Amino acid sequence: MTTFLILWLTALVVGVALVWLYTVGMRRRITLDIEPPVAVIVAVKGHDRDFDEFLVRLFEQDYPNFRVIFAVESEDDDAVPVIRKCYELAPQRVELVVAGRATDEGQKTANLRAAVAQLRYDDEILVFADADIWPEQDWLVRLVTPLVWRRADIVTGFRWVVARDNSFGSLISASIAAMIATVPRLPYLNGTWGGSTAIRQDQFRALDIASKWRGVLSEDLQLTNVAVGAGLKIEAPRELLLRTSGNALGYAGVVAEMRRWYMMMRVHMPVAYALALIIVTLGTFGWVLAIGGALIGRVDAIVVLIFALLFAIARLLARRRLVRALWGRSGLAENRLFLFTDWAIAPFAILTSAVCGWSALLMHRTTWAGITYEVRGPRAIDVLSRGRASPRHGQQTVNARGDFSSISS
Numbered sequence: 001m002t003t004f005l006i007l008w009l010t011a012l013v014v015g016v017a018l019v020w021l022y023t024v025g026m027r028r029r030i031t032l033d034i035e036p037p038v039a040v041i042v043a044v045k046g047h048d049r050d051f052d053e054f055l056v057r058l059f060e061q062d063y064p065n066f067r068v069i070f071a072v073e074s075e076d077d078d079a080v081p082v083i084r085k086c087y088e089l090a091p092q093r094v095e096l097v098v099a100g101r102a103t104d105e106g107q108k109t110a111n112l113r114a115a116v117a118q119l120r121y122d123d124e125i126l127v128f129a130d131a132d133i134w135p136e137q138d139w140l141v142r143l144v145t146p147l148v149w150r151r152a153d154i155v156t157g158f159r160w161v162v163a164r165d166n167s168f169g170s171l172i173s174a175s176i177a178a179m180i181a182t183v184p185r186l187p188y189l190n191g192t193w194g195g196s197t198a199i200r201q202d203q204f205r206a207l208d209i210a211s212k213w214r215g216v217l218s219e220d221l222q223l224t225n226v227a228v229g230a231g232l233k234i235e236a237p238r239e240l241l242l243r244t245s246g247n248a249l250g251y252a253g254v255v256a257e258m259r260r261w262y263m264m265m266r267v268h269m270p271v272a273y274a275l276a277l278i279i280v281t282l283g284t285f286g287w288v289l290a291i292g293g294a295l296i297g298r299v300d301a302i303v304v305l306i307f308a309l310l311f312a313i314a315r316l317l318a319r320r321r322l323v324r325a326l327w328g329r330s331g332l333a334e335n336r337l338f339l340f341t342d343w344a345i346a347p348f349a350i351l352t353s354a355v356c357g358w359s360a361l362l363m364h365r366t367t368w369a370g371i372t373y374e375v376r377g378p379r380a381i382d383v384l385s386r387g388r389a390s391p392r393h394g395q396q397t398v399n400a401r402g403d404f405s406s407i408s409s
Contacts, residue, residue, distance in 0.1 A: 001289060005304040008286030012311045019182045019318040026325035027239060030138070032145050038066035039123035039201075040140075042131050043111035045369050047078040050132040050245050055086065058129075063140035066127075069118055071097045071111035079131075105381050106217035107371055108194075116210050123201055128219075130195035133159075133242040136326075143198040146235045153203060153232035154223075157196035157240030166337045169254045170246035174338045175349035176258065178319060181241055190234040191272075192227065194220035196242050203232075215379035217368075221268035222378065241326060255356055260368060262360035268378050273357075280354040287347040312343040 040058065044051065058068065070083045075098055087094040099114035101107070112128065119126070125144055129135075146152040161177040163170035197220065204210075207226050216222045227234060266273040290308055293301025320339050323331045332339070365374050365384070374382040 001293065001298075002300045005286065005289060005293075005300060008282065008290075009304050009307055009311075011282075012286075012308055015183075016311045016315045016318065019315050019322075022182050022238060023318055023322045023325065026322060030141060030145055032141055032148060034148055035063060035065045036124035036144070036148065037122050038063065038125045038127055038140060038144060038198075039119060040066055040068045040127045040129055041071070041112060041115045042068060042129050043071050043108045043115070044079045044083070044131045045073060045077060045107070045111075047082055050134075051079060052082070053134055054129075054131050055082070057135050057137075057139075059086075060137055061135070061140045062137045063144065066140060067093045067095065067123075069095045069097060069115045071099055071115040073099055073101060073107055073111065101383075101386075102371075103383055105213075105215045106219070106373065107369065107383075109213050109216050109219045112219055113210055113213055116204070119201060125198055126201050126204055127198045128194055128196075130244075132244050133195050134244065135196075135242060139196070139240070139242070142237055142240055143196065146237070147198060147200055151233075152235035153199070154192060154227055154234045155198045155240075156190065156192045156234060156236050157242050158193055158236065159195060160241040160243050161246040162243050162334050163246040163338050164334060165247045167247075167250065169251035171338055171341060171345050172251065172349050172352055173246045173254045173257075174335075175342050175345045176254075176353055177246075178338075178342070179346075179349070179353075182319060182322060190236045191224040191269075192220045192234060194218075194223075195244070196240060197223070215381055217373055217375055217381050218264040218268060221264055225268055225378075239326065241322075243327070255352065256367070258353060258356035259360045259363060260366040262357045263363045263366060263375065266360060267375055277354075277357045280350055280357055283350045284354040287350065291347070309343060312346055316342050 068086075070079070072079060072083075080096070083094070083096050087096060095118060097111075097114050097118055099107075099111045102110035116126070125147055127140065127143055143155050143157070146155045158181040159177050160181055161170070161174040163174045207230060209223060209226060212226055213219050213222060224234070262273065262276075265276065287308075290301050290305040294305045316339060319342070320332070323335050323339065327334075338345075364376065365372060367373075370387045372384045372386075374384055376382070
């Protein structure tokens with residue numbers, strides 16, 4: 001037991017060092033002399049305040065040469081009126097595509113495939129974005145720059161969850177997201193995230209992504225597999241952490257989301273799934289043995305636990321430095337509770353992750369945005385039922401400005 005605890009503590013030290021390394025040189029300014037045309041493609045379902053926040057931030061981008069293709073399932077979607085309002089303000093910049101109901105693939109995938117069918121020849125760069133991210137003004141510049149400089153074939157970002165409702169479930173979600181987001185990136189080990197990914201249209205077509213998305217539930221994992229198989233370089237700039245609201249539907253909502261993520265990883269990337277499961281399981285055992293041993297009075301466990309908590313606090317200080325560098329005082333304010341409590345939340349977060357990972361081992365069904373799917377393989381999806389999707393986030397949690405005056409600029 002002592003040997004395991006020492007090895008676990010060593011792994012914690014390495015993890016903390018990596019987070020501090022991640023923060024070195026954050027927020028370096030970049031300039032781009034060439035601004036190729038960009039098509040931002042957004043699959044949308046429903047309308048809440050996060051979507052309004054996304055729209056305002058999207059049309060405040062420092063990058064002038066872009067247009068947006070919004071894709072919905074049907075004309076009855078609650079997001080359609082606000083998208084039409086955007087179109088009225090800037091018809092040359094906004095396009096709405098109605099995909100229709102998916103029957104044997106994810107609805108988001110169906111929406112994206114319908115959107116890419118409307119691309120123009122001069123849409124040189126494609127950016128895929130989720131409708132609930134809060135992009136900074138230089139988001140598109142940072143996504144496009146590695147492609148323009150030919151430094152990468154695909155550029156992607158990661159989620160940073162903001163626990164604005166300060167609930168236990170949101171704090172757990174924020175902790176899990178931070179575990180994934182704040183480690184240094186290795187170009188040939190990166191995965192794409194559908195919430196923020198850029199690729200050249202000629203590369204997208206050369207890989208035949210549109211047809212390889214057919215029948216898929218997780219479009220980003222499928223894109224990752226295709227890119228890795230083609231030997232492409234995926235870059236994930238550290239500054240491309242995209243804030244999203246962590247106001248999930250309670251702890252149960254976090255568990256459902258994590259189980260779906262693990263299930264899709266198991267289906268698309270079984271080796272990565274196994275590796276992730278080993279890491280979170282060993283991490284969980286470390287906390288369980290350290291806390292359990294301390295409770296029964298084992299000196300070695302008590303010493304290791306004290307140091308583990310100190311290192312957890314050190315990691316939290318590194319994340320505080322990251323938040324301040326990316327979002328300033330407002331970022332510190334909105335992450336205040338997370339940055340104060342994560343040293344205590346982290347053991348519960350990694351336990352939740354491990355339980356979700358193992359429970360997804362034989363999982364084949366999931367409900368996502370009100371639609372229940374059966375997953376029989378990477379490209380073998382059946383829609384079992386449909387219900388009215390509840391908003392992913394609470395309606396009163398985001399202070400959306402609702403001012404779309406920048407759309408036509």
